[in-house]
Amino acid sequence: MADRNATNLMGRGESLLFLTDDQLRRAIEAMFFAYRGFTADPDRILHDYGYGRAHHRAIHFINRSPGTTVNNLLSILGVTKQSLNRVLRTLVEDGLVDSRVGIRDKRERHLHLTEKGNALERALSEAQRTRMRDAFRNAGPDSVAGFRAVLEQMMDPDMRRHYLNGGDGPR
Amino acid sequence: MADRNATNLMGRGESLLFLTDDQLRRAIEAMFFAYRGFTADPDRILHDYGYGRAHHRAIHFINRSPGTTVNNLLSILGVTKQSLNRVLRTLVEDGLVDSRVGIRDKRERHLHLTEKGNALERALSEAQRTRMRDAFRNAGPDSVAGFRAVLEQMMDPDMRRHYLNGGDGPR
DNA sequence: AGTTTAAGTCAGCCTTGTTGACTTTCCAAG
DNA sequence: CTTGGAAAGTCAACAAGGCTGACTTAAACT
Secondary structure (H helix, E strand, C coil): CHHHHEEEEECCCCCEEEEEHHHHHHHHHHHHHHHHHHHHHHHHHHHHHCCCHHHHHHHHHHHHCCCEEHHHHHHHHCCCHHHHHHHHHHHHHCCCEEEEECCCCCCCEEEEECHHHHHHHHHHHHHHHHHHHHHHHHHCCHHHHHHHHHHHHHCCHHHHHHHHHCCCCCC | CHHHHEEEEECCCCCEEEEEHHHHHHHHHHHHHHHHHHHHHHHHHHHHHCCCHHHHHHHHHHHHCCCEEHHHHHHHHCCCHHHHHHHHHHHHHCCCEEEEECCCCCCCEEEEECHHHHHHHHHHHHHHHHHHHHHHHHHCCHHHHHHHHHHHHHCCHHHHHHHHHCCCCCC
């Protein structure tokens, strides 16, 4: 009876694990509640600036890849260009982001954070890093690898590519 | 120099771990991309019904605690009652949720899923469980505990209470 | 020269968050 | 017993940020 709703999880042959539907439900709720905590600190900071999560996402990925184009940002964020453009426009108007016409291809705009933009980015990421550090510390060092491994597997393949390429990966 | 941006993570004294700001940034992006994957399947299903994530959340927690009140749902979801009410109204109108006036306290409404509501809940949670199961399988069984531990630590304390009490916990 | 691509704009729609004003119900103090 | 406040829920209106579709401009490719 109970076996009906259980899943046989065979890893690399190391061990054996049964997960009931109820245990999976708990994991699903863990994602939900954790993501709320994960975004709570930045949300508070952004609210003071009159910005939202969309602004945060743009700022984060411009900081990660300075000089990135609008099109590249679109494929990472997975939103429409109209939606991104609205956010980007306010950031440029407010002097947080610099949009430079491309040298090789003048159709492209290369995006950079200004000093002001960098300041906000640091405030946001510092809050989020602190939350992440504390979570890792409280969970114990052994938890880090599993956390990362499961999250990576939960991504859609296209997004996993962006994740793996991010930062210092192959250009 | 490199030590400036590194964090000494001492767990239960078992091992020692240094996390650079860049590694923390990767973990932050992992959360972002993974959450997108996590919600992708339900989002597609909901779209066919003309519903959004807010409807999903309501359905999920009504299913978890049948007969729960609007107020209780509010404290779990962390939105305003006006916002929840709009979602709840459409679900009741569409015959997915049953809202019964309280017997002891007539101010309260007790919420239950109808058969139709249960059908949608099953479709949504089945998709999400499949994603979660596959992620666990691909990451390996040893990853499960760490994944759960870190997520639990990432929650705000108030939300952690809801998480721990969820389902079969103390009433 | 003609087509495709990158970026941006305008208009309009939907979901889902917000605040403020309101009703109904309950309960407790006078 | 009544009255006044608190609590649960509802209605209205607004804003952020998703979406689609149609269109322009400029540059690049073929």
